[in-house]
Amino acid sequence: MTVPISWYLILAAVLFAIGTVGALTRRNGISIFLSIEVMLNAANLTLIAYARQFESHAGQVVVFFVMAVAAAEAAVGLALFIAVFRQRHTIDLNRINLLRW
Amino acid sequence: MLEYLWLIPVLTFLGAALNGLFGSRLPKPVVTAIGVGAPLGALLVALGCLWHFWQGGGEAVGQTYWAWTAGSLSIDAAFLLDRLSAVMLFVVTFVGFLIHVYSAGYMSHESGYWRYFSYLNLFMTAMLLLILGDNYLIMFVGWEGVGLCSYLLIGFYYDQVFPPYAGKKAFIVNRIGDFAFLVGMFALIAKFGTLKYSTIFEQVVKDSSLVTGPYVLGLTFASFVALCFFVGAMGKSAQIPLFVWLPDAMAGPTPVSALIHAATMVTAGVYMIVRTNAIYQAAPGVSMFVAVIGAATAIFAATIGLAQNDIKKVLAYSTVSQLGYMFLAAGLGAYSAAIFHLGTHAFFKALLFLGSGSVIHAMGGEQDMRQMGGLKKALPQTYWTYVIGALAIAGIFPFSGFFSKDEILHAAAGNGQWILYIVGLATAGLTAFYMFRSVFLTFHGKFRGTHEQEHHLHESPPVMTIPLWILAVGAAVAGLAGLPGEGNWLHHTFEKLTERPAGLPEAAEHHVSVLVLALVALAVAGTSIWLALRVYGRDRGLAGDQAFAGRWPTVHRLLENKYYVDEIYDRLIVRPLAALSTFFWKGIDATLIDGTVNTAGATAKVAGEVGRFSTTGNVRNYALYFFLGVIALFVWLIL
Amino acid sequence: MELLVFLIFAFLSVFAALVVVAHKNPVYSTMALVLTLFSVAVLFVLLGAPFVGVLQVLIYTGAIVVLFLFVIMLLNIGREDSQIAGHKAQLFFALLGAVTFGSLVILALLSLRHAALPPLTPELVSLEALASTLFNEYLLPFEIIGLLLTVAVIGATVVARRPAAGEGAAAPKEEAQP
Numbered sequence: 054m055t056v057p058i059s060w061y062l063i064l065a066a067v068l069f070a071i072g073t074v075g076a077l078t079r080r081n082g083i084s085i086f087l088s089i090e091v092m093l094n095a096a097n098l099t100l101i102a103y104a105r106q107f108e109s110h111a112g113q114v115v116v117f118f119v120m121a122v123a124a125a126e127a128a129v130g131l132a133l134f135i136a137v138f139r140q141r142h143t144i145d146l147n148r149i150n151l152l153r154w
Numbered sequence: 155m156l157e158y159l160w161l162i163p164v165l166t167f168l169g170a171a172l173n174g175l176f177g178s179r180l181p182k183p184v185v186t187a188i189g190v191g192a193p194l195g196a197l198l199v200a201l202g203c204l205w206h207f208w209q210g211g212g213e214a215v216g217q218t219y220w221a222w223t224a225g226s227l228s229i230d231a232a233f234l235l236d237r238l239s240a241v242m243l244f245v246v247t248f249v250g251f252l253i254h255v256y257s258a259g260y261m262s263h264e265s266g267y268w269r270y271f272s273y274l275n276l277f278m279t280a281m282l283l284l285i286l287g288d289n290y291l292i293m294f295v296g297w298e299g300v301g302l303c304s305y306l307l308i309g310f311y312y313d314q315v316f317p318p319y320a321g322k323k324a325f326i327v328n329r330i331g332d333f334a335f336l337v338g339m340f341a342l343i344a345k346f347g348t349l350k351y352s353t354i355f356e357q358v359v360k361d362s363s364l365v366t367g368p369y370v371l372g373l374t375f376a377s378f379v380a381l382c383f384f385v386g387a388m389g390k391s392a393q394i395p396l397f398v399w400l401p402d403a404m405a406g407p408t409p410v411s412a413l414i415h416a417a418t419m420v421t422a423g424v425y426m427i428v429r430t431n432a433i434y435q436a437a438p439g440v441s442m443f444v445a446v447i448g449a450a451t452a453i454f455a456a457t458i459g460l461a462q463n464d465i466k467k468v469l470a471y472s473t474v475s476q477l478g479y480m481f482l483a484a485g486l487g488a489y490s491a492a493i494f495h496l497g498t499h500a501f502f503k504a505l506l507f508l509g510s511g512s513v514i515h516a517m518g519g520e521q522d523m524r525q526m527g528g529l530k531k532a533l534p535q536t537y538w539t540y541v542i543g544a545l546a547i548a549g550i551f552p553f554s555g556f557f558s559k560d561e562i563l564h565a566a567a568g569n570g571q572w573i574l575y576i577v578g579l580a581t582a583g584l585t586a587f588y589m590f591r592s593v594f595l596t597f598h599g600k601f602r603g604t605h606e607q608e609h610h611l612h613e614s615p616p617v618m619t620i621p622l623w624i625l626a627v628g629a630a631v632a633g634l635a636g637l638p639g640e641g642n643w644l645h646h647t648f649e650k651l652t653e654r655p656a657g658l659p660e661a662a663e664h665h666v667s668v669l670v671l672a673l674v675a676l677a678v679a680g681t682s683i684w685l686a687l688r689v690y691g692r693d694r695g696l697a698g699d700q701a702f703a704g705r706w707p708t709v710h711r712l713l714e715n716k717y718y719v720d721e722i723y724d725r726l727i728v729r730p731l732a733a734l735s736t737f738f739w740k741g742i743d744a745t746l747i748d749g750t751v752n753t754a755g756a757t758a759k760v761a762g763e764v765g766r767f768s769t770t771g772n773v774r775n776y777a778l779y780f781f782l783g784v785i786a787l788f789v790w791l792i793l
Numbered sequence: 794m795e796l797l798v799f800l801i802f803a804f805l806s807v808f809a810a811l812v813v814v815a816h817k818n819p820v821y822s823t824m825a826l827v828l829t830l831f832s833v834a835v836l837f838v839l840l841g842a843p844f845v846g847v848l849q850v851l852i853y854t855g856a857i858v859v860l861f862l863f864v865i866m867l868l869n870i871g872r873e874d875s876q877i878a879g880h881k882a883q884l885f886f887a888l889l890g891a892v893t894f895g896s897l898v899i900l901a902l903l904s905l906r907h908a909a910l911p912p913l914t915p916e917l918v919s920l921e922a923l924a925s926t927l928f929n930e931y932l933l934p935f936e937i938i939g940l941l942l943t944v945a946v947i948g949a950t951v952v953a954r955r956p957a958a959g960e961g962a963a964a965p966k967e968e969a970q971p
Contacts (some may be wrong), residue, residue: 058798060929062901063929064803068829070894075814075884076958077778077841081866083819085777087826090857091810093918095820097849099614108911113842117927120852121938123946127857131864132949139956141884781889788896793905 061102068095082134086127093123155202156210159233162203162247163193163282170275177268186258187254189271192308193254193278197247202782203218204240212237212521212647216288218354229349234288237647240648241493242285242425245500248628250278250419252621257409259617260515270407278301281418285425290339290349290551297390301328307414308406317405324399331389331396338382345375357434362655365436376436384444385431387423392474393481398475404466408511410477411466416473416507417500424496428489431652435487445485445566451575452478454717456584461592461702463715464521465510468592471716472547473503475581479562482578486564486606490648493560498554498632502546505625506589509540512614512622514595515605523595524696525603532611537597544593546629548586549679551672556679557633560672567666579678586682591698594690602695654719806832821862830854839893841918 068091075088097116104112169192171356214236221230221673235243254274261270279669280299302325303713309321339349343363346354358365358376363375373381387393392400403415405599414420427434427444434441436617455474476499483492514521516533530537547552549560601608620792636642689698703710712718768779809832812825837846867880916922927935 054851056796056839059901059961060803061836064806064836066894066897068805068833069897070890071779071814073811073893074887074890077774077781077889077925078814080817080835081776083861084822085774087813087822087861089821090826090853091813091829094830094849097845098833098836100836101840101842101845102836105917106911108917110923111930112926113845113923114931116845118931118938120848120912121942124857125942126808127860127947128949129952131860131950132953134864135867135953136951145812151771151806152769778889780954781893784888785893785896788893788900792896793902 058106065095142145155206162196163200163279166192166275166278168255170272172273173268185243185268190254192275193251197251200243200247212418229291233286239285245497249500249504253409253413256618273306285523307410310402310480320402320405327396327399328389331386334382335386341379350434358432362436375435380434380437380440382430389421391423391477397474401470404470412504412507416503421699427484431489435654441485445482448481449574452581456581459588465523479617483562486565486569488646489652494644495558498558500545501628505543505629509536513535516611518610526596527599528601531596533613535619539626542626544589559629564671583678583682586679587686590683590686591690599693599695655716801833802835829852
């Protein structure tokens with residue numbers, strides 16, 4: 054029996070939800086990034102599933118781009134963390150809140 | 155020369171502008187040169203135009219300078235020189251010029267000298283616009299302009315308490331009339347699509363049914379417009395019930411009273427009615443109303459004049475009364491008589507006012523006749539010219555007032571309006587009486603003032619007395635323009651202008667002997683003067699007034715306090731309006747409108763103060779908001 | 794057969810994701826992420842996108858995760874204090890996550906029900922077809938992505954640079970209260 058597409062989509066939804074909870078809950082900057090990566094993967098899974106469904110390559114191409122963007126984002130984000138860490142010697146996000154009211 | 159017609163108001167306007175903008179920095183002779191030179195220039199150009207006009211047979215000349223069109227309404231900036239505006243032009247420029255000359259002497263010690271001449275020239279400009287325009291819009295511009303200048307000049311002594319108040323009163327009361335005038339103009343636009351005299355009157359004269367069908371409030375169109383315009387005239391020309399501003403306007407400098415509140419501005423209402431005669435002839439009810447109001451005002455004001463102590467107030471009420479005569483004539487359809495009286499009145503009233511100015515000047519500013527007396531010796535020229543003016547206004551042959559007043563009384567009798575005739579005759583008697591009361595109290599008997607005043611007494615300089623003499627000549631001989639019978643030049647002149655619209659019933663004509671009426675009027679006037687002599691003359695001084703007050707105290711008090719009209723208006727109209735205004739101010743403007751705006755501002759402020767707590771600086775919170783937005787987007791996409 | 798593979802790797806990915814999100818030690822989280830990524834790559838292959846699956850392994854696990862590990866090492870990030878337990882806000886976020894999941898699921902189910910996937914064909918899987926799509930219709934985005942990556946590299950270098958002498962080398966500023 055082949056797997057219906059809705060299962061893939063549900064799986065992607067689950068992964069996305071897990072990633073979201075992680076991104077919103079963690080205090081550690083790195084952990085937040087990891088959760089974001091999970092979310093991105095969930096999105097990629099959805100795109101590939103639909104690409105298969107509609108027999109189009111466009112989905113795969115977009116996934117290609119998403120990966121590139123994720124890479125760029127990870128690089129820049131981690132560079133930012135490094136810079137912040139130099140100043141504050143912490144990446145606990147609760148402690149980095151100078152822009153408070 | 156006629157092509158320079160436009161130059162007349164432009165010259166006076168330039169005079170006003172130059173003095174207004176630079177006058178405070180110019181030396182006094184220069185201010186005088188501009189301030190008197192401008193009306194002189196206007197007078198010369200006017201005389202030139204008039205010469206050519208009469209040479210050309212008195213055919214109406216129209217000149218268009220600019221055509222304004224807004225949508226379907228087309229109004230031109232154009233002048234019309236026809237016989238009516240020619241006569242007015244002469245009166246205004248000539249008397250106006252003389253008064254400007256007089257002012258150079260009278261106002262020479264004032265610090266606001268330049269301001270005075272600027273305003274006075276501006277007034278001339280507006281008045282000239284009023285009479286030269288060829289449509290109601292230009293007339294209205296001039297109408298408003300003279301109202302403005304009246305306000306400015308009445309309140310000339312702005313550092314005192316009363317003059318600004320008097321100026322405000324004049325302007326506000328005038329405004330009521332102006333509103334009615336505007337409504338009349340709107341009606342004309344609605345019906346004829348234009349405000350041009352010639353277009354409107356041509357149509358009315360050709361076919362009076364245009365204006366005699368029912369229109370609004372049970373009135374015909376002609377009646378409605380005529381009534382609206384007349385209410386405007388009530389304000390501008392000080393008829394009952396809107397006359398209350400004129401006596402208070404005496405707070406302005408005396409030459410102003412002479413020019414504006416005697417000779418020219420207040421006559422604008424009469425001019426307007428004569429100009430609009432086609433419509434008034436088609437509205438007999440309103441015309442009769444005009445005549446009745448005129449007669450009532452005439453006698454009402456004359457009675458008040460009997461008990462006034464301020465020399466200028468006597469003349470002010472006299473002006474109101476004489477204006478009543480003019481409206482009486484206009485209401486009866488005797489348009490040439492109205493203009494005749496307008497012209498003669500301009501001369502003798504200006505003369506009387508300037509003469510009183512001479513007296514006030516000699517008395518060092520005192521205006522109360524009770525302080526005067528015996529000034530004949532110190533001010534001979536003033537005395538004789540004043541007497542000439544008094545004789546003219548009293549209607550004594552052969553002075554001008556005799557002829558013009560007679561025309562009016564003849565019109566009343568000739569139309570069978572005997573009540574109006576009696577009222578007019580009685581007013582003539584009263585006029586003679588109170589004028590000569592003022593003559594005797596001021597110039598005869600013993601001096602009643604203080605020692606300093608007595609030492610200060612001196613005849614006025616020539617710059618003031620020469621205009622007096624010129625005006626005296628005019629007051630004496632202007633009657634020639636309207637000799638009764640075939641020689642009535644004015645009557646013939648205005649014949650075409652006052653053509654009766656077709657389709658209206660013929661006016662009633664009674665044949666009354668002119669001679670009989672003249673003799674009756676002369677007798678009445680003569681008797682009044684004799685009475686005045688008995689009561690006030692020959693050094694009797696104030697005894698006459700005291701006897702009056704003693705015999706009939708209530709009447710005297712009533713007259714002296716001008717029937718308490720101002721007080722009545724204050725209670726009935728001014729206070730309720732003031733209360734209403736206060737309510738609108740405090741209750742609505744301050745609370746509602748300001749409150750709304752302030753609340754809006756306060757809301758923004760509070761929103762900001764509450765909203766700032768969302769910027770926690772904590773990135774995770776921001777991520778949360780981000781996420782919430784995404785959820786909202788999802789929901790929206792699903793639904 | 795396909796079903797079995799799917800189920801195994803689906804559960805594996807979910808389990809690994811949970812570890813990523815929940816574990817206190819960032820290094821363990823990163824390792825779990827590797828597992829997640831690998832499972833997703835298998836699913837990609839199952840769905841007929843082998844190239845993308847290989848890319849996933851190469852780029853994500855091969856480069857990005859390595860980057861994460863380097864940074865963790867550089868910043869010497871230790872265990873986090875426990876934070877999941879006891880916080881009311883955390884619960885709220887968990888609920889939020891559930892809501893998201895719910896709505897996504899509904900979306901998915903509404904659109905396709907239980908439609909079966911079309912069978913795999915050689916064209917679908919072929920690399921040439923993918924390449925042709927990429928370089929024909931999506932050429933411009935491709936170029937722009939290149940530009941983006943360049944910018945990212947430069948940006949990351951600049952941001953993470955050691956500050957020049959005398960600039961920002963002062964004592965750490967006082968920390969604001971959390």
